[in-house]
Amino acid sequence: MxxxxxxxxxxxxxxxxxxxxxxxxxxxxxxxxxxxxxxxxxxxxxxxxxxxxxxxxxxxxxxxxxxxxxxxxxxxxxxxxxxxxxxxxxxxDAAGIRAARRRLLIALLVVAAIVAGAALIGDGMSGP
Incomplete structure (x- = not known):
């Protein structure tokens, strides 16, 4: 303990x-x-x-x-x-927990945007 x-x-x-x-x-x-x-x-x-x-x-x-x-x-x-x-x-405290969760959400959204952007750019470069 x-x-x-x-x-x-x-x-x-x-x-x-x-x-x-x-x-x-x-x-x-x-x-x-x-x-x-x-x-x-x-x-x-x-x-x-x-x-x-x-x-x-x-x-x-x-x-x-x-x-x-x-x-x-x-x-x-x-x-x-x-x-x-x-x-x-x-x-x-509760405010610190909310702030940490908000930072995590923002980081996940940034990573998702980067992955989506890379997928779109990569798909456009594959050619006809």
Whole structure:
């Protein structure tokens, strides 16, 4: 369990903290405060999960043993504990959540416009 930045109690689980973003924050069951972890925490979590996944597969193939695949869940648990202790949760209010969601929507619309424009330009260049 991890400390809520508002009520200072150990109420937020490791998985909730690992998945907490400004768009989808973790909620403290005691005080109802929403909080999120640093983007660096999210990035390191994703990287460690990827390395553990492929690493456990490679080790299993090299050793020719399915037991090596147990490295993945054990490694996830260890990474959750280590990264959970490295990054503190930050409080966020409703206005901050709305702003983060608005930024995400704008970014998605920009990417969709770029993809649509590239598709239209590419289609026009294909010739008759």
């Amino acid at each position: 991890h400390r809520c930045p508002n009520c200072d109690r150990d109420t937020i689980g490791t998985l909730a903290k690992m998945n907490a973003t400004p768009i989808s924050p973790a909620v403290c069951p005691k005080c109802g405060t929403r909080s999120y972890a640093s983007a660096w925490s999210q990035w390191l979590n994703a990287l460690s999960w990827e390395v553990l996944f492929w690493g456990s597969i490679v080790v299993a193939l090299v050793l020719r043993s399915w037991w090596a695949l147990l490295l993945f869940p054990v490694g996830i648990w260890i990474c959750g504990r280590v990264l959970g202790s490295m990054f503190a949760l930050r409080s966020i």
